Amino acid sequence: MAEKETNRGSDLQASLLSSSALQPPSPAQRLAIDDMLRLHAGEFGRWQLRHFVLTTLAWALEAFHTMVMIFADREPAWRCRFAGDCPPEQCGIPAGAWEWVEGSAASTVSEWGLICGQRYKIGLSQSAFFAGCMVGAGIFGHLSDSFLGRKGSLTIVCILNAITGILTSFSPTYWFYTAFRFLNGFGTGGVGLCAFVLATEPIGPSKRGVAGMSTFYFFSTGIAILSGVAYLFRTWRTLFVVTSLPSLLFVLLIIPFISESPRWYLIRRQTSKAMNLMRAIARCNGREISPEVTLKLDDEDDEQNSKESAQKAESGSIIDVLRSRRTRLRLILMICINFMCAVVYYGLTLNVVNLKTNLYLSVTLNSVAEMPAYVITAVLLDRLGRKPLGIGTMLLSGVFCLIGFFIGGAGMMMKTLRMVCGVIGIFGMAAMYNLLFIYTAELFPTVVRNAALGCVTQASQLGAILAPLVVVAGQSLPFAVFGACGIAGALLTCFLPETMNKPLYDTMVGLEGGERNFVR
Template sequence: MDDMLEKYCGEFGLWQLRHLVLSSLAWLLQGIHTSVMIFADREPAWHCLMSHAGYTTPRCPTTAGSMCDLEPSSWEWSSGKGSSTMSEFGLICGDKFKVGLVQSIFFAGCMIGAGVFGHLSDSKLGRKGSLAMVCILNTIFGILTAFSSDYSTYVMFRFLTGLSAGGTGIIAFVIGTEPVGQSWRGVAGMSPFYFYSTGIAVVSAIGYFIQPWRSLYIASSIPSVIFVIFLLPFLHESPRWYLVRGKVDEAMKIMQKIAVSNGKPNIPDGIVLALDSEVNEDVPNAQSDTKEAVKGTILDVLRSPITRIRFFLGVAVNFFSSAVYYGLSLNAVNLGTNLYLNVALNAVAEMPAYLLSAFVLDRLGRKPVAIGTMWFSGVFCLAGSLVKSTNEAWKVVRMVCGLLGIFGIAGTFSILYVYLMELFPTVVRNAALGCATQAVQLGAISAPIVVVLGGGAPFAVFGACGIAGGFLVTYLPETLNKPLYDTMDGLQEAEAK
């Protein structure tokens, strides 16, 4: 596949650009579905009631910092009970932990969905079929969440949304980058994360103008409807998936389309795709579609000493990076600054990190950049834990530490997708990445629990995670300028040499 892209089709031309943009738009949807809960579950403003109509004497002290110390009849929500789930379902005081609980349950759904849909996209359903399924489910469950009658129903629909959202990013990433040639894969692999950050910024704007939580969930589901109806039909299946499934004819048709769209001559007769394990074998005629599918599961990853150590290290690094990334995002509620502005700034801070990482990724290599970005984030998180937010100035300093922490860990996040993709062959790539993504969701599940600690504790925990994750990356091999293997045999033969 890599040879054909380089010699006959073009490693990154108009076809790959269009395909990458279409697939990456699914990341925008994931950013929306993941971040909408920051605003739907926020603590809205409240005020004291007056003692009698026409009088200005409040029923409660105007200096009261929390409604938990007041009589329930002495205060009310400024925007009404329907402004957030916290106000409507009474998730305050002793029940405030339920806010973090529903967020953790959402990420638990993501963890399960990443494994399930990662496996389905490697099997008969394919990359495009799996992406269509998760996007449709995101739309359905996102809208149904708006009609939750109580907290338990809300938790159920958030879990189901997480189940479908968990597979969205990884499937979109693989289908978008698999048709890209080796020399462009690093840069192309970073681009979906711009769309994810854009999704966070979009939902910040939506949340600012549409604050009632039920309306917010409906509005945030509309982009998914647009994607499924108007954009998804123009997305192609991955030719690599066709190849490992034994469908050489379909794979060659895609390769011909890539060549034509990129302004290349037609692929010469007699040139046919082959798996990397078949390079020394006689290859059947290009029009043959009877080759046996090459299959692989996560068990194959665990059986091989080469991929086993990569798998466990990848899982651990993903867990630590996820805890930092989602933790810093959710910790915006503890900073005492404008929530909408802070979340939007976090999203903006991620974008230069992606640009810088993409610039150095093919120059310095995957490994040193991943280590450097994790340690950069860890250092600023530890600095944030030492800042006492006793006044507005120190609150701003802590917010800046958080922004720099987000800057570093966002770079790590984008690098890890490219890095781990290159560590595993096509036949087990989505299964392995699906499990690694489950580790991401496990870290995300832990993040809300840490955030509720408040103060400097979350920053200290996230700083330790960043330092530990960078240390583990030192044990992974470098993949810069290495081919993207198709089969376990191809990888093992290459490592043996």
């Protein structure tokens, strides 16, 4: 009897095992990266914090290479060699009758005599740098979306900056100096956008906005540090060497600890690498991803992934942005807004050299004064939304610049009022400049994000090229130009869509479908 029961139990167990073996395994849960971060890996944990800080240090390097011109191209103090009345300018004084207080090696102006009729060359070399930035932003914006990736592109631009910065210090003539400044700008143009996208793409949707806005703290801190470095190293050649070496140290000591973007892996169809990175993020954040969970692009069907979709994901470029009416309009608007923002921001910033105060202290205070704008925008970003905040900050800047234009008189009170209008103007425009990076990143999908950022960054650099020409027009007229740009930029922002709490799309197809569903 016992033997029969045993045999019956064995038959039942075998039957159950056999039937379970015939059942198909449970299908894997396929999630987009934003859902994977939100549900499993963590939106902003220890991994994202470390990665964000290390990557965004590159923004301080960008500040070094950009703002070094304020100190390298400054006009040092001079004095007459003989007793008697000393005119306010060197123009017309015999060459041997005056001398530079700090010697001819203090700046490019003193070494190559860029005064009087040669003063235009200062603006020419500075425009050459921003022209290089404009070209570099477009090229590296495309390359970072293609085979080089975000990390590879950031590595190359930092190496370029280190080499060209050091070569600049050996310039034998002014024209060599201008050429090297163009090459230095070529690398600098790609630093900010590559670092920004690489730092923010692994962050979850609810934390990405505030994190993106925080990148500008590193830029402002870099300017403040540069002021101290320039105070210690008073010759322009030494200053270029000292400000270029940190880019090389960044490549050797920081980049090996930075990871490639999981979104780039995914659009390149390297799903296993993307999943390995997501699991590493989850482990560092004290979480775990189930083996049944895997990644998918937002244009993929859960049943099958078409070959056409895969080709689209790998070949995304600025041409794809222009083909779509939705993204084409967004790109045109962002190009115009970034151009106007740059004219105002760099135009007001360059006025520092005209204040006739301590240059090192003025630049430091200017960089510190921008930080409250970043704090306010970071706090209000996810409360007001991107669009209302952008309209408000540009209007604030534009209105106060117009007020500065209508303030007349040369008295101390009038000068103080114009200075206050300028400070409020740069406060509002610094906030908008900060916002534009995260806003642009959210308006375009991963496959073309850096290419789009490259285009709008090129527009910013064009505005930076033209800003010095506006500044030399006098004291009042620049305020009118800045005010018009601020108000026009606010009006154009009205035509942009709101991106707050929307997903960060990966492909053009995913953006089109997701936007239609969101509207419904």
